[in-house]
Amino acid sequence: MLGNRVLSAETGRDDVVDMCRAHPRLTTTDGTEVDVQQACTTLARWDTRADTTSRGAALWITFFNRLLDNGPPDTWRRVPYDPAQPLTTPRGINGDDVRVQHALADAVQDFAARDLPVDTELGAVQKWAGIPLPGCDVGCFDVVDAGPDSGTGTPPAGAFGSSFLMAVELTPDGPRAHTLLTYGQSxxxxSPHYxxxxxxxxxxxxxxxxxxxxEIAGDPALTVTTLHS
Known part of the structure; x- marks a missing residue:
């Protein structure tokens, strides 16, 4: 869960890098020509994880969401879904498809409009109450969709995704459990529990x-309140 793998990148990033290396200048949907060389370098160096410190994840999320807006995935996938190969298809991204080229150019244009470097860390643009968040909404195992101002304002700007996490092992000595409420307890x-x-x-x-x-008695933060009728 906290490995922050991005399946969409694992199965398509290399194709996009090959595409932008072959075409260092691409045209946006509105016809503007943009230089994508720095974006290409960023994606090539990216480890395909959506950690808060990942450089390339934010660019990939923007690119892939643009791509999803440009038509059903099977129309721009290099290998479409095959029921006989459910674990390995669909995969790849057809870099010769103009929609793929438009999507990367649009993403670069979007970053420029927001005055953001294309290698901006994910945690700089995806936060809850100022706290950097990992994860993404484009093929991530850790699903998170948030903006730079999520969790702030009145009412707080929204976000969605991973919420209550629990890992439990049942042992002869009793349960061993780790939990996490990603959005806080309040x-x-x-509240400090927000x-x-x-x-x-x-x-x-x-x-x-x-x-x-x-175990309870050994908690260094334990407090005991006695109620009397």
Whole structure:
């Protein structure tokens, strides 16, 4: 979950790099010619992960969303979906398709319009209450869609994606569990719990759950409140 793999990039990034290396200047949908050489270098260097520090993820997300707007995937895939090969198809991106070329040029144009370098870190443009978020919405296992101002304002700007995460092992000594509520435990922006677990999510950290009495008693943050009738 926190590996932040981007399947769309694993199966298509290299084709896009080959395309932009062969065509260092591309035309946008509105007919503007743009230089995509820096974008091409950024994508080639990218590790195809959507970590907060990934340089290339933000560009890929913008490019791929533009591409999805340009027609059904099977029309610009290099290898379309084959029911006989469900695990390895569809794959590839046809760099000779003008829609693919337009999508990359449009993405570069979009970054220029926002005065952003094409190698901007993902965490600089995808946040919750100012906290950098990993993940993406274009083939990511860790699904996240947020903007730079999500979680701020009145009411807070929205985001969606991964929410409650839980990894549990049942052992002879009892459950071993790690959990995470990515958007925090409170909907009140004034509460310290509004972003407490979002910060853990950003750092790929978990909450370790305590099950036995000894584990609970051993919590250094334990407080006990006694109620009297």
């Amino acid at each position: 909907s009140n922006p004034a 972003t407490d677990q979002t910060r853990l999510f950003s750092r790929k950290q978990w909450v370790t759950e305590r099950f036995t009495q000894a």
